Each structure stands twice: as structure tokens, then as C-alpha cells.
Amino acid sequence: MKLHHQIFLAMILGGLAGWVTSEDTRILGIAVIEAYDLIGTLFINALKMLVVPLITTAIISGLINVGQGKNLGRLGAKTVLFYMSTSLIAILIGLLLVNLITPGIIDGEPARDLLGFAANTQDVLQKIEGRGAGEFTQILLQMLPPNLVQAAADGQMLGLIVFSLLFGFFLRTLAGAPGDTLRNMVEGFYEVMVSITMLIIRFAPLGVFGLIAATVTRTGLDALEPLLWFFFTVLAALFLHAFVVMPLLIRVLAQRSPWRHFQAMSPALMTAFSSASSAATLPLTMDCVQKRSGVSKRTASFVLPLGATVNMDGTALYECAAAIFIAQAYGLDLSFGMQFAIVFTALITSIGVASIPAASLVAITVILGIIGLPAEAIGLILVTDRILDMCRTAVNVWGDSVGAVLLARSEGEENVLQTPMRQLDGQRHAV
Template identity: 75%
Template sequence: MKLHHQIFLAMLAGAGIGAITGEHSTLFGVSVLAGFDLVGSLFINALKMLVVPLIVTAIISGMVGVGGGDNLGRMGVKTVFFYMSTSLVAILIGLMLVNLLTPGIIDGEPARNLLGLSAETDNVLAKIEGRGAGDFTEILRQMLPPNLIAAAANGQMLGLIVFALLFGFYLRTEKGSAGETLRQMIDGIYQVMIRITMLIIRFTPIGVFALIAATVTRTGMDAIEPLAWFFLTVLLALFAHAFVFMPALILLLGKRSPIRHIQAMMPALLTAFSSASSAATLPLTMECVQDRAGVSRKTSSFVLPLGATVNMDGTALYECVAAIFIAQAYGMDLSFGMQFMIVVTALLTSIGVASIPAASLVAITVILAAIGLPAEAIGLILVTDRILDMCRTAVNIWGDSVVTVLLARSEGEEQVLSLPVNEMEARAAEAAREHHQAVN
């Protein structure tokens, strides 16, 4: 059974078991609720365990993937600029809508009671009282911590992210066998962390079951309303970014038809939606961009692999909305300084999110730690995560393809989106046959 089917069944089972279980129910003399909490805590702890090694190695590996000094020329600078700009706009769209719709506030009150947070809310708010009240000096201090190990232990990932960016930037240009060995070692650690992440993600149905069962046991079905508003807020933000802002870029900067580009990218977008993995979709994304949109192999082979690593528009948007939703549910006073911290952290962590299903859950724990909220709060959004993961992955792929088209047009590639899809595919097939004959 596919993972998303398992998660869906776990959601139903957790809600059903939680609905018939009371807070004082026991099984063989053991509290059922305590059992749910234990399993849910183990799953959350496993996600937290991944944060430091996965985020750091992913960012370093992504920076190294930019290539040597020759590759980080005009094209490299333009690519990074476009990717960071579109991600920032995505985050700001999410920030605007989550503040406008306030999904974490129901009938004028924080949704903490509906979501089963009332017992721990006072302790959480006491710890974060006064944080982010417009004091940007604390943010700057976290970006350059005096002790990286202490920063990691205290959940201050902002400094580690900045260090990883600097380390990866200079590692990519390091010459000789020492630099090559270190690059291979970092890549090896990253690949191992991906495998460990996939292992833990396989246990997501069990974690989802326990977390949802515990929430429903405490609150009944009252949690549905705030979660439905959160789900709607994310969908609206993703829609606005993907179908308003990005098409406007194609039309205004690319001087091409957005509808034509949607037609060209449809196979890749459907694959991204069903697989929820940017990495798994990358080969098809490159094929659609080259053979159906008319972007040269030279441009697409540089821009798209980099985008699959560092450009996560949908993921960055989702992280921002999720963090603010949880803060709203706790009744936290979101000052401008705190929201600025969320935007910066979401932008930087989106670079280090592995392009595999559900990996953004790891990044959200980083943002929650940055604003002083417990990682356990991520259990609130797991019920909606799978469907939203599919949506934001499709937006990630769409964003990569749009930036590739814009860069190709800026490099003078007039053939981009200039012919119907069927004619473009026919020309690509003819070119492939000619190349095959020439090789033979």
C-alpha cells in the first residue's frame, strides 16, 4: 500500500479510536492516552533528531551543486536571485493570507482548547514572553552564534544555516584532493541522512495515528474547524502564488503565454502532485522543459537540478503558514519582529529541505524552535499534511520551470514556448534521432 494511502487510513483510524476513547480509558491497566502520547512523542523526537545533520548537509550539498567558480557566473547569479526572490514572494503571500484569515483563532479566541493545547499553553507562553517584540538584535545574534554546538543544542538553527551557506559556498571552489574528498564526504553524509529520513517517514502513519488519536481523545471532533481553516489558508496561498504571481512573471518578463507553459508542464505537475517528491519528478521536469517548452539543454540542465535542491516555493510558503497558525492557536502575540524571524527562517530552511515526501516537517520544527514553540505542536497539522504536501510539491516544480523559462528568455532563447506542444515534441524527437544516427 502506498504511503499516502497508509497515512489516510491512519488518520481515519486515529480519529475513530480517539472518538471512542476517554482520557481515563485504560488497556491492561495502562492509560490509553499515555500510550498515544508516547508513540507520538517518539515520532516527533525522531523528526527532531534529523534536524541538524539533514539541514546542514543539505544546504552544503546544495551550495556545492552550484559548481565551481566558472559556473557561478552570470547564469548562476541570476538563477539564485530568481529562486530566492520567488521563494520570498511565496512566503509573503502565505504571511498575508494567514494574518488575514487567522485560522488559529476561532470566534475571536485562540484555538488552543479546540486543539487540546490548554494544559501546556501557559508554560509555553511563559517561556516566550517578550520574545520578538521588534528587537532585531536577537535575530542578528542568532545568525552568527559564538558556539555552533551550543546553538544546535538550544534549537537556534539560524546560525547553523548561515554557517552551512558559507561553508558550502567556499567548499565548492576548494581545489585539490582535500576539497574533493570533503565534498564527497558531505554528499555521502547527506545521502545517508536522506535514507534515514525515508526510514522515519515510513513510520509516519503510526505517528499520525497516535497524534490524531491523542488530540481527538482530549478534544473530541472540535479540532476539525481550525484545521479546516488552516487547510483552506494554505490552498489559497498556494493558488495565489502558482496561478497569479508566477503566470504574471511569464507574461510580463518572459513575454510568453502562461497557458502555453501550463500545457507544456502538465505531465511533470501531475507526477509531482502524485509522488510529492521534487527529486523523483526531476527527470520528467527536465524532459517537459526541454521537449515541450523549448528551453535549451544547456540552460535546463543547470537551472533545474539546482532548483530541485534550493528552490521550494510551496514548501517555504507552507512552513510560514504552519508556524503562524500554531502560534495563533497558542494565543501568541505575533509582533513584527517575530513574524520577520519566521520569514527569514522559512526562506533559509527551504534551501535545506530534502526533495522527498514530508521532509518539510523537519524544517517546521526548526522554525518553531526559532520562535520558542515546542516541536510537539507539529502534531496539530499532520492530519492535513499529506494532501498539502502533494500540492506544495507541484508548486515547487512549477516554480522551478517558470524560473527556467525566464532565464532562458533572458539569455535570448527565442524558441521558448514559441510553438505548440505537439510540434515542439516532434522537433525534439527528430533532433534525438539525428543525434542517435550521428553517434552510431
């Protein structure tokens, strides 16, 4: 059974288990609610364990690959600028909609009781009490902590992210055997962390079962209402970015047909949606962009691999929306400084998130730690995560392909999106 089917089944079974049990239910003398909590906590702890090594090696590895050969020339600068700009636009769309719709507020009240946050909500509120506009200064100080290890241990990840960016930038310029050895070590470390992440994600169905069962046992099925509001808020934001912002860029900047490009990319987009992995989709993405959209191999072979590493529009949007939703559910009124911290961190961590299924869950724990919320709160959004993961991965791949088209046009390529799809299909059938 495929992983997303397992997670969907675990959601149903967890809801049923929580519905038929209560906090007093015991089996063989063991409290059922404690068993649910144990399963969910183990999964959350495993995700938290990955935060520091995965984020660090992903960012450094990405910068090493950016720095190869002449990739930091004119095309490289334009590519990075485009990807950062569209990711920021996506984050701001998510921020706007989640503040307008307020999915974490139900009937004028924070949804913490419905979502099972009541047990530790007061402790969280006391930790964050008094934070205001002056928090912006603290955010700047977190970027350069005096003790990097202590900052990471305390969940203040901004300093680690800044250090990783600096380390990766200068490592790519280090010549000779020491540089090659260190680069190979970082790449190997990153590959190992990806493998460990995939192993833990395989246990996501068990984690989802425990978290859902515990929540339903404590709160009943009322938790579904805020989660559905959150689900449709994120879907609406992803839709606006993918089908309004991106087509406008193709039409205005590339002066080509967005629909023609969407037709060309449909095989890659369907693969991205079903696999929830932009890395796994990359070979097909490159094939569609070159053979169906008419982008040159020179442009596609640089822009698309870089995009699979640093361009995560859908992921960045989701990270921001999830953090704001959880804050709303806790009843927190986030200041401008805190919302700026969320936007900045979502932008940076989306670069460092490995292009594998559900890796953004790790990045969300980073954001929650920065604004003072417990990582355990991420358990509630796991109910909707798989479907939204599939959607945001498709948006990530779509953004990569749009970037390839726009950058090819900026480099003077005239054959981009010029051949009719019927002609391409006819050539394929003839072959």
C-alpha cells in the same frame, strides 16, 4: 499501499480510536491515552533528531553543487536571484493570508483548547512573555552564536544555518585532494541523512495515528474546524502564487503564454503531485522543459537541478503559514521582529530542505524553536500535511520550470514556448 493512502487511513483510524476512547480508558491495565502519546512522541522525536544533520548537510551539499564549473557565472547569479525572489514572494503571500484569515483563531479565541495545546500552553506563554520589537537584535545575535554546538542543542538554528552557508560556500572553492575528500564526505553524509529521513517518514502513518487519536481523545472532533481553516488558507496561498504570480511573470517577463507552458508541464506536475518529491520528478521535469517548452539543454540542465535543490516556493510558503498558525493557536501576538525571523528562516530553510516527501516538517521544527514554540505542536498539522505536501511539491516544480523559461528568454532563446502543443503531440504519435 502507497504512503499517502496509509496516512489517510491512519487519520481515519486515529479519529475513530480517539472518538471511542476517553482519557480514563485502560486496556490490560495500560492507559490508552498514554499509548497514543508514546506513539506520537516517538515520531516527533525522530523528526527532531534529524534537524541538525539534515539541514546542515543539505545546505552545504546544495552550495557545493552550485559551485561546480562555471555555474556561478552570469546565468548562475540570475538563477539564484530569481529563485530567492519568488520564494520570498511566496512566503509573503502565505504570511498575508494567514494573518488575514487567522485560522488559529476560532470565534475570537485561540484554538489551543480545540487542538489540545492546553496542557503546556501556559508554560510556552511564560517563556515567550516580554518579547517585542527588541527581539530583532536577539535574532541578529543568534545568527553568529559564540558556541555553535550549544546553540543547535538549544534549538537556535539560525547560527547553524549561517555557518552551513559559509562552510558550503568556501568548501566549493577548496582545491586538491583535501577539498575532494571533504566534498565527497559531505555528499555521502547527505545521502545517508536522506535515507534515514525516508525511513522515518515511512512510520508517519503510525505517528499520525497516535497524534490524532490523542487529540481527539482529549478534545473530541472540534479540532477539525481550525485545521480545515488552516488547510484552505494554505491552499488559497499556493493557488495565488502558482496561478496568479507565476503566470504574470511568464506573460510580462518572458512574453509567452502561461497556458502553453502549463500544458507542456502537465506530465511533470501530475508526477510531482502524486510523488510529493521534486527530486523524483526532476528527470521528467527536464524532459518536459526541453522537449515540450523548447528550453535549451544548456539552460535546463543547470537551472532545473539547482531549482530542485534551492527553489522551494511552496515549501517556504507552507513553513511560514504553519508557524504563524501554531502561534495563533497558542494565542501569541507575534511582533514584527518575530515575524521577520519566521520569514527569514522559512526562506533559508526552504533552501536546505531536501527535495523528498515531508522533509519540510523538519524545517518547521527549526522555525518553531526560533520563536520559542515546542516542536510537539507540529503534530497537529500532520493531519493535513500529506495533501498539502503534494500541492506544494507541484508548486515547487512549477516554479522551477517557470524559472527555466524566464532565464532562457533572458539568455536570448527564441524557441521557448513557440511550437504549438498539437504539433508536438503529432510528432510524438508519429514516432
